[in-house]
Amino acid sequence: MPLLRHQRIALSWMVQKETASLHCCGGILADDQGLGKTISTIALILMERSPSSNCSTEATEHDKPEALNLDEDDETGVSAIDGLKDAENSESFVLDKKPLENGDSLSMVKGRPAAGTLVVCPTSVLRQWAEELQNKVTEKAKLSVLVYHGSHRTKDPIELAKYDVVLTTYSIVSMEVPKQSLVDQDEEDRKSPQVQDAPLESSGYKKRKHPHNATNKSLKDKKRKGGSLLESAARPLARVGWFRVVLDEAQSIKNHRTQVARACWGLRAKRRWCLSGTPIQNAVDDLYSYFRFLRYDPYAVYKSFCSMIKAPISRNPAVGYKKLQAVLKTIMLRRTKGTLLDGEPIVTLPPKSVLLKKIDFSMEERDFYSKLEEESRAQFEVYAAEGTVKQNYVNILLMLLRLRQACDHRQLVKGYDSNSIWKSSVEMARKLPKEKLILLWNCLGACLAICGSCNDSPEDAVVTICGHVFCNQCIREHLTTDENICPAAQCGAQLSTTSIFSRATLSSCIFDQSDNGGFPCHPGQLEPFETNAELGLSCNSSKIKTAIEILQSLSKPKLQNTEFSSRESCHEMVCAVEKHANSVEAGGYLKLHGGTHMTVDKHSDMKLVKVAEKAIVFSQWTRMLDLLEVPLKDSCIQYRRLDGTMSVVARDKAVKDFNTLPEVTVLIMSLKAASLGLNLIAASHVILMDLWWNPTTEDQAIDRAHRIGQTRPVTVSRLTVKDTVEDRILALQEKKREMVASAFGEDENGGHRTRLTVEDLKYLFMV
Ligand SMILES: [Zn+2]
């Protein structure tokens, strides 16, 4: 497996952290998206194999030529060969290792089977990991890989321990691993005498460390009882002792109050890694959860984290961030695409140019927007005068949402509920008592809900059986056939597609039961849904018009030695034919069968140089994607769609079509489905239809295309409308960029806090 130079540096750094670090066995690999964190990690898995691995000898031999290129790793290479490198390096475990006679005899850790490396990743990149492990590792390395996913996954921990690498998802970890206590509750643990006995150890292990310490006996007995209850609920992932746990896209655990974070902390492992291109997204607080997972003492204790990191930053940002940089430096490696290595950039990616396209509203749009903005400002001024801005934060966020949506398309502002009554949940809803239905309806209806996942006003809001509100798209990101934990902080209810309800589903059941007697009607919520005719208005949006113009200019085949007019007429003819075919299909789904190519082939005197450049179009609202589809269907552009409500299979297909079929030139995509390591280098253009609060989310989206493997310059068009709230969001985004940069030491200026403060809000409403 050939590694690029900066990847070899990452590998040798990781080996050093695993074998010779004073702080914790592992760390955070925080290289920019696309620099090959996966590759470096796979190399680490091959080089530092679990002592229980069946094939460590062959693998190390295979890897030797690579190892010779590295500094200071001879020793680790040798110790991996003899397969005895366990007890010396392990502070927390005493290995009771039996020699391997055949594949069936397994070593044990504290009565648990000793397993290999567990890789935890988002569902959407599970397949990508499996493919990388298959493609990048030679047969000779004999790396056995298990994808631990789906309802038929094994229930036997011994089975898990047989593999060198087990791949699974955050949701499954969340389901199977008993959660560690919340930060507020663990202070008591930390103060217990055991901690002073072993200050370098972390809470997960200390309970087992001194079993004969009489002074703590009663406390321990108490704990053991609680512990054994947890144990009995534990499922295979929690029943083995891992050699190494790798959290890919580790920002998934950044909120330390979530079930998923607390479950990940509870995984038993000797070596621990966080991989993330954006470890800090919103606030320095994000780091705490990684420190806790890594057992990075003393910062793994929330109180110490606050007093030693957070407090200094709020007192004096310049000094505080310097301190944070030092703390991070010992356990984190971060390089950006611009990082220099001996004066050369570590990767030479083709240039990326970001064009900020400031669009003018049409007269109609401006009228509509100005009216909306005046109303919102007046309302905000009332809150500001009363001093109730904070109490009305959710309402204010909703007003901002409407303004942002008005910049995209007026149709979005009307609000939108999925008008499909989901068959899956309607039966469940029918079984619920009417009081419960009304309760859930009120959760949705009060307009006072914030999506528990993206923290914005929900788009196409749905309510879970446990009463939590999400965007339809956000909650469906979490739900696949077997992954069913409510993502709301501290909830943990089991969910399935049968236990989330749209307004339409609830109202249909309430009507069923009561003939509308006492039906709680909320103003504005029973507006008729948009008809197709209304959807046809989508080109009345200046943004959509601009986007389509850009796409059309890209999709036109570039021809050589052919006069322009003949190509043009051919193009139009194809369009006409396709439109006709479409109308015959009774207004159904438009299928373009690569018509352009066929026609061009007939004119063999024309030379087709390149069919088209490919583009990704992002919006944060699925509804905006719907609106975009209308003019796309009318054009000759073949596209695919990718959003958070689609199944994993459907997403894979969309990505594959876009990356491999030359005639599919456009991918319209939700920003929320973009942050997860997807490789879309087939695209050389990116269009951002709207702005997200957090600029790193946008950067991640752009990096789907601008990453290693990209050979062409990438052009990014950010569409914003002049003299609107978008101007002010752009300015706020710059503030957030500064904060992220100063935490990483990429910028010397002190940072800013990132929540929307009262000042931010005043600025946004121009009050
Ligand atoms: Zn959401």
Ligand SMILES: [Zn+2]
């Ligand atoms: Zn819940």
